[in-house]
Amino acid sequence: MVSPQLYRRAIPAAARITHWKAPDGWALRRFDWPAPPKARGRLLFQGGRGDVFEKYLETFAHWHAQGWAVTSFDWRGQGGSGRLSKNAHVGHIENFQQYIDDFRAFWAEWVTQGPGPHVAIGHSMGGHLLLRALAEGAATPDAAVLVAPMLGLHSPVGQRVGERVARLMSRVGEASRPAWRGNERPATTETRQSLLTHDPARYEDELFWQATHPELLLGPPSWRWLAQAFTSTRRLREDPRLATLSIPLLFLLADADKLVSTKVAARVATKLPDSTVVRFGPESAHEILREADGVRARAIGEIDTFLAAHARR
Numbered sequence: 001m002v003s004p005q006l007y008r009r010a011i012p013a014a015a016r017i018t019h020w021k022a023p024d025g026w027a028l029r030r031f032d033w034p035a036p037p038k039a040r041g042r043l044l045f046q047g048g049r050g051d052v053f054e055k056y057l058e059t060f061a062h063w064h065a066q067g068w069a070v071t072s073f074d075w076r077g078q079g080g081s082g083r084l085s086k087n088a089h090v091g092h093i094e095n096f097q098q099y100i101d102d103f104r105a106f107w108a109e110w111v112t113q114g115p116g117p118h119v120a121i122g123h124s125m126g127g128h129l130l131l132r133a134l135a136e137g138a139a140t141p142d143a144a145v146l147v148a149p150m151l152g153l154h155s156p157v158g159q160r161v162g163e164r165v166a167r168l169m170s171r172v173g174e175a176s177r178p179a180w181r182g183n184e185r186p187a188t189t190e191t192r193q194s195l196l197t198h199d200p201a202r203y204e205d206e207l208f209w210q211a212t213h214p215e216l217l218l219g220p221p222s223w224r225w226l227a228q229a230f231t232s233t234r235r236l237r238e239d240p241r242l243a244t245l246s247i248p249l250l251f252l253l254a255d256a257d258k259l260v261s262t263k264v265a266a267r268v269a270t271k272l273p274d275s276t277v278v279r280f281g282p283e284s285a286h287e288i289l290r291e292a293d294g295v296r297a298r299a300i301g302e303i304d305t306f307l308a309a310h311a312r313r
Contacts, residue, residue: 007057008205012064019080020073020109022102029080033060033070040067041117041311044110044141046103047072048124048150049225050091050218052079054209056123058202059289062300069114075125076102078218085176085222092176092222096232099129104138117142117311121303123289124260125150128233131249131268135241143310145250145303148257148286151233152264159264163230166223175224195258197285199292206290237264242271248310251277252299254284278302 011017015033022028031053035042043063045056053060053072060070077084077093085092093099111118120141122130127149133139155162169179193203210217221229236242251269253262262279269275280288284295291299 005058007061008202009208011054011057012061020106022076023105026076026102027082028073028076028102028106030073031060031071033064035069035114036064036067038067039069039115041069041119041142041313042110042114043068043070044107044118044120045070045072046075046120046122046126046130048126049075049221050078051075051123051126052209052216054213054216055206056289058205059296059300066304068119071110073106074216075099075129079216080213087176087178089217089219090176090178090222091218091220091225093225093228094175096129096132096228100133100136100138103129103133104136107133107139117313119143119145119307119311121145121147122149123147124286125229127151128236131242132232132236132239134245134247135236135239141247143248143250143307145252145306146265147252147288147299148254148260148262149251149265150229150260151237151268152261153229153233154258154261155230159230159234163227163234166227166230170223170227176222178220179223179226180220195285196287197290197292198283198295199290202287202290233264237268242268243273245272246274248306249275250303250306251275252280252288252302253277254280254286254288256280256282256284257286259286276306 012033018030019027020030052074064070074081076098078091118141120130127146128151131146152159197203249272253265255262269277280295284291288299
């Protein structure tokens with residue numbers, strides 16, 4: 001068996017990178033790694049804000065070796081799926097509903113393209129959008145995993161005040177202007193790496209892809225994106241449909257996460273009828289699946305065990 005590490009900086013020979021057109025004609029960059037001979041099912045993975053699927057090739061290789069056909073796509077306005085602002089370095093969206101509309105249409109096609117079970121995994125913003133899609137009936141996987149989901153943002157002024165400020169700033173001047181200059185969050189002296197992972201080699205993998213394909217690089221969010229993030233997460237936390245969601249869910253949370261609120265995510269998990277929560281301590285930053293080997297191995301093991309129990313033919 002080929003080591004998954006060999007794929008950290010190389011697209012698998014059997015994988016395909018194409019473009020899928022959303023109902024409005026927008027082209028989203030898509031990754032498909034067809035199932036091995038003994039197919040186990042199909043897995044859709046969605047990353048976070050600013051992510052590209054190349055960052056997760058090592059993890060995709062593990063799932064593929066387990067028998068899963070793996071699919072992912074870059075969210076609208078980032079990675080290889082175009083830009084929605086004049087400044088290509090700024091991550092912008094007018095309304096998070098656009099993300100949900102894309103996901104709903106993609107899911108409807110994807111589930112018809114191969115036998116199940118069908119599972120979905122979302123990281124950070126992808127975790128938020130996945131849970132929102134489930135609550136709204138936009139997707140009905142056999143099981144789903146939320147990795148450090150963005151269900152509450154870290155804000156020095158709190159969620160409600162943060163939302164008011166972001167909404168005000170998105171209405172003053174150009175809504176697509178950057179909310180801050182660099183890093184993953186404003187007013188911090190911590191490095192971007194320390195906010196994401198304790199593993200410098202895996203962080204360097206991301207820099208490799210940015211250098212190799214600079215067109216995929218994305219910088220800070222726009223004020224509109226930030227306002228939408230606060231609003232969408234608040235509405236999801238308050239959504240009564242969470243209490244009736246029957247899909248089995250696994251939450252992987254990092255207590256030391258400084259980008260999204262683990263406490264809020266843990267509270268949301270208690271509202272769900274069938275949820276399992278696994279928490280990591282100071283050994284893990286935000287990108288649990290790209291952490292040092294010990295953390296990453298535990299996280300992948302938890303996912304494997306969960307899918308073995310809930311995503312069987």
